[in-house]
Amino acid sequence: MSDSIKVALLGCGVVGSQVVRLLDEQAEELAARVGAPVELAGIAVRRPQRHADVPTELLTTDPAELVARPDVDVVVELMGGIEPARDLLLDALKNGRSVVSANKALLAEEGEALAAAARESGADLYYEASVAGAIPLLRPIQQSLAGDRIRRVAGIVNGTTNFILSAMESTGAGYADALEEAGRLGYAEADPTADVDGYDAASKAAILASLAFHTRVTAADVYREGIRDVTASDIASARALGCTVKLLAICEQVDTADGAVVSARVYPAMIPRSHPLASVSGAFNAVFVEADAAGPLMFYGQGAGGPQTASAVLGDLVAAARNKVIGGRGPRDTAYAHLPVQSMGDVRTRYHVNLDVHDRAGVLAAVAGVFSDHDVSIATVKQEGGQRDPGHGGEDDAPATLVVVTHEAPDAALRATVEALSGLESVRGVASILRVEDLGRPVSALGGSQ
Numbered sequence: 001m002s003d004s005i006k007v008a009l010l011g012c013g014v015v016g017s018q019v020v021r022l023l024d025e026q027a028e029e030l031a032a033r034v035g036a037p038v039e040l041a042g043i044a045v046r047r048p049q050r051h052a053d054v055p056t057e058l059l060t061t062d063p064a065e066l067v068a069r070p071d072v073d074v075v076v077e078l079m080g081g082i083e084p085a086r087d088l089l090l091d092a093l094k095n096g097r098s099v100v101s102a103n104k105a106l107l108a109e110e111g112e113a114l115a116a117a118a119r120e121s122g123a124d125l126y127y128e129a130s131v132a133g134a135i136p137l138l139r140p141i142q143q144s145l146a147g148d149r150i151r152r153v154a155g156i157v158n159g160t161t162n163f164i165l166s167a168m169e170s171t172g173a174g175y176a177d178a179l180e181e182a183g184r185l186g187y188a189e190a191d192p193t194a195d196v197d198g199y200d201a202a203s204k205a206a207i208l209a210s211l212a213f214h215t216r217v218t219a220a221d222v223y224r225e226g227i228r229d230v231t232a233s234d235i236a237s238a239r240a241l242g243c244t245v246k247l248l249a250i251c252e253q254v255d256t257a258d259g260a261v262v263s264a265r266v267y268p269a270m271i272p273r274s275h276p277l278a279s280v281s282g283a284f285n286a287v288f289v290e291a292d293a294a295g296p297l298m299f300y301g302q303g304a305g306g307p308q309t310a311s312a313v314l315g316d317l318v319a320a321a322r323n324k325v326i327g328g329r330g331p332r333d334t335a336y337a338h339l340p341v342q343s344m345g346d347v348r349t350r351y352h353v354n355l356d357v358h359d360r361a362g363v364l365a366a367v368a369g370v371f372s373d374h375d376v377s378i379a380t381v382k383q384e385g386g387q388r389d390p391g392h393g394g395e396d397d398a399p400a401t402l403v404v405v406t407h408e409a410p411d412a413a414l415r416a417t418v419e420a421l422s423g424l425e426s427v428r429g430v431a432s433i434l435r436v437e438d439l440g441r442p443v444s445a446l447g448g449s450q
Contacts, residue, residue: 005034005321006041008072008097010063010088011079012051015102015129016043018310019076019317020054026314033318035325042066044079067092074320076313077101086110093117093125098320098330102129102309108203108219111210115333124323124330126316131204132157132285134308135301136315141211141289142331148291150212154250154439155287156280157204159303160195161227161247163187165235165268166281169244174232187283197226201249201266209251209264212289214337217251217264223344225267234432237352237403241436243270244278248437249287254342261342269435270352277439288439345412350379350436352405353414355421356428359385359400363426367402370424374417377407399428405436 007023009016023030023038031037044063045051051059060066067075067088075092077099079085085106089099094117101107107114107130118125128138141150156162160182167178179196182188194200202222209217227247238245245268252263271278276298280286285303290296302308323330357363364381371378384401406414414433421427 004037004039005073005324006039006071007317007321008041008066008069008075008092009043010066010075010077010085012043012045012054013078014306015309015313016078017051017053018306019078019313022310022314030314030318034321036321038317038321041069041072063088064091067097068095072097073324074098074100074317076317077103077106078313079103080105082106082109086113089114090117093123094121096121096123098124098126098324100126100129100313100316100320102127102313104130104200104203104207105219108206111207111218111333112216112335115335119332122329124320125333126320126330127207128316129309129312131207132287132299133159133301133303133305134311135285135287135299135303136312137287137289137299138207138211140297140299141208142334145289145291145294146331148293150253150289150291152250152252152290152439153208153212153287154248154252154290154437155277155299156246156285157208157249157287157303158195158198158201158247159283159285160188160192161198161201162280162285163283164196165227165230165245165247168230168232168235169239170281172232172235175228175230196228198224198247198266201247205249205251205264205266208249208287209262210335212251213253213262213339214334215262215339215341216335217262217341221264221341223265223267223347227268229432230268230434231432233354234434237354238270238434241270241352241405242273243436244273245270245434246277246280248277250437250439253339256342256346260337260339262339263342263347265344265347267435269349269437271437271439275439343412345410345415347411348408349411350406350408350438351376351414352403352432352434352436353418353421354431354433355402355404356431357400357402358426358428359398360426363400364402366424366426367404367421370420371404371406371417374413374420376409376413376417378404379407380405401431 048059164178202224206219286300382403
């Protein structure tokens with residue numbers, strides 16, 4: 001065998017500690033797969049006293065010194081955040097050290113700079129663990145489908161929100177109660193903002209869109225809505241339509257009259273129960289990749305967790321270490337297409353609009369007229385509640401609910417419609433708006449899913 005491959009590990013939390021365990025338990029098998037022993041050169045942590053199960057001589061509080069050590073071959077970054085991770089990894093790559101990272105926020109924000117540094121020095125940059133935990137997803141997109149044209153990548157990429165929405169679906173609980181349960185069981189962080197407001201999923205969508213469409217997409221390019229406003233009533237309405245509600249990350253390459261564009265968006269949406277994503281419950285992730293020749297492919301499994309994410313990290317580490325042994329290189333960044341990112345206002349989908357209205361004659365006609373004025377076609381409309389009392393002259397009529405489901409329309413048109421509806425005297429308020437996605441339909445030639 002060749003000389004050992006030395007690994008610098010930055011961070012030793014939930015995932016990092018599992019990486020340390022697997023490197024120890026599987027040392028002989030990893031050496032056989034790589035062609036050389038894989039050994040830890042050091043582990044950078046903030047509080048060494050909290051890591052009594054790790055040999056003291058491996059621990060350091062100086063990650064920069066560890067990355068700069070001449071015997072380090074591969075840097076594994078599991079510390080999270082943008083800084084100091086960005087500078088540490090750029091230094092590693094510029095000095096020819098390969099990098100393995102699970103840092104989705106960093107890859108979504110600084111992927112271009114990291115890829116450029118890797119390209120210049122000939123070092124490897126792997127980040128399979130940054131999206132969907134243990135699920136092999138990025139490598140199939142980047143390598144297995146390299147000869148195909150991908151049209152859409154869409155799915156559930158955040159386990160916390162999927163657990164919450166699944167709990168709301170199965171128990172009838174409201175959002176707050178389902179979030180509390182997710183926290184009690186360890187699925188939600190003490191501060192769940194990154195998950196429930198869609199930031200985590202948006203970072204992953206940026207990475208997926210960049211790889212699938214060979215165009216640099218950042219998290220800032222991804223339209224984002226979270227699940228805080230999803231109510232038990234929304235879940236019940238979805239059920240009545242034969243749908244369920246999921247937080248979706250949707251990335252598409254759309255051929256418009258002005259040329260191809262990339263759409264990248266994250267929001268809660270109703271999807272038909274007949275679609276395989278509808279049955280993905282709990283903290284699991286699932287992603288559909290649709291390509292011209294390969295057709296639809298589904299990737300499903302544990303999207304988070306220490307051992308699961310560590311599995312993806314070890315897969316990348318083996319690839320990077322093997323390349324060091326044989327003198328090879330991993331796949332290069334292929335952001336050659338430079339496609340523009342489509343404005344959310346141009347994205348077409350269907351909508352479920354829940355309106356609180358006065359139960360009076362002419363209300364439905366007035367509401368329908370607003371939709372018509374903005375070229376938003378109504379597919380179905382249903383009234384719930386309300387009871388007109390002729391003795392009250394109409395002013396104190398009981399409130400009613402109008403549930404409107406539209407045909408496909410641009411997002412900008414729907415927003416203009418909602419604004420106009422809010423100004424109608426007969427409309428008490430817009431209770432909720434949810435998109436209705438049929439992911440089984442092909443990406444259209446003129447602006448979105450049809």
